[in-house]
Amino acid sequence: MLPIYLLEDDDVQRKNYIEFINNSIMINDAHMKLVLATATTEELFSSCVAPEKGIFFLDMEIGDNNTAGLEAAERIKKEVPLAQIVFITTHDELSLVTLERRIAPLDFILKNKGIDSIKKSINNDIALAQNYYDNFAHHSQNLFNYRIGSRFFNVLMNDVIMLFTETTAPGQVTLITKNQRSSFSGSLSSIESVYQNLFRCDRSYLVNLENAVTYDSHSRILTFIDNSTCKVSFRKGRELLEKFEDRNVKKQKTGPHNK
Incomplete structure (x- = not known):
């Protein structure tokens, strides 16, 4: 589910944009949800806790600050690696500033073009963003991406063995690959929603069955190519056995003697 965030301090306009966004999600059958519509940047950042992706509809002017949305976008770009930014503003003169600051917004919607134009633009932006993330999800299945602090890393999915959490380190995920071990902030649930080729064999483990x-x-007990092991929950045991057997059958069909 792709989260959508809206920053607009005018109550009437915010209500209209909420309606436009929700209708566009329905029209495009988009796998998205408007999770926050707020009038302040403070609430935006307090509610937007370390997402990896999202669409941000930002009013450029908040209160007396003509560039509040621009400043928010700069922070979002640093903290949300796959963010798509859409400005909704009366300040068309700031469009060049977004280029100078390398924000690269998905769209720059001008309020003075009228409510119907804004509605159409929001719908088009949601459709475009959905297409972008669908394509990204398809290609990203070959890579696993994670962040430690302000640095981003990726490893080949073929090298991933497992990810797990420990009760002694809440909010931390440990990644085991063929060549390394890393820990980073996150949750298995959010990772599972992005990398559907990984299998949740237990509440504390996500595994790559290709390396089992x-x-x-x-x-x-599931054993991997590096001799590491993990426990499989009783509830997941039958499903894992079926997946494991299906994987072995596919490997046999694609073996050298069948080429």
Whole structure:
């Protein structure tokens, strides 16, 4: 689910944009949700907690600050790697500033063009963003991306063995690959929603079955190519066994003797 955030301090305009956004989600059958519509940048950033992606509709002028939306966009670009920014503003003279500051907005909607034009632009932007994220999701399945502090990293999905969490380190995810071990802030649920090729074998583990070698259904222990192991929950045992057997059948069909 792709989150949408709206920053607009005019109550009437904010109400209109909420309606336009929700209608556009329905019209485009978009896998999105408007999670926040606020009048302040403070509430925007207090509610927007470390997302990896999102669409941000930002009024450029908030209160007496003519560039509040611009300043918010700069921070969003640093903190949300896959953010799409849409400005809704009367300040067309600031469009060049967005280029100078390398914000690269998805769109720059001018309020003085009228409510119907704004409605059409919001609908088009949601459709465009949906297409962008669909394409990204397709290509990103070959890479696993994560962030430590302000630095972004990616590894080949083929190298990923497992990700897990520990009760002694809440909010931290440990990544095990063929060549490295890393820890970063996050949750398995959010990772699972993005990387659907990973399998949730237990509430504390996400695994790459392509790098699993054996599964003991009696002890419910899954073993990987690096000899690491993890426990499989009773509830997930049957599903994992079916996936594991399907994977082995596919490998046999694509083996050298079948080429």
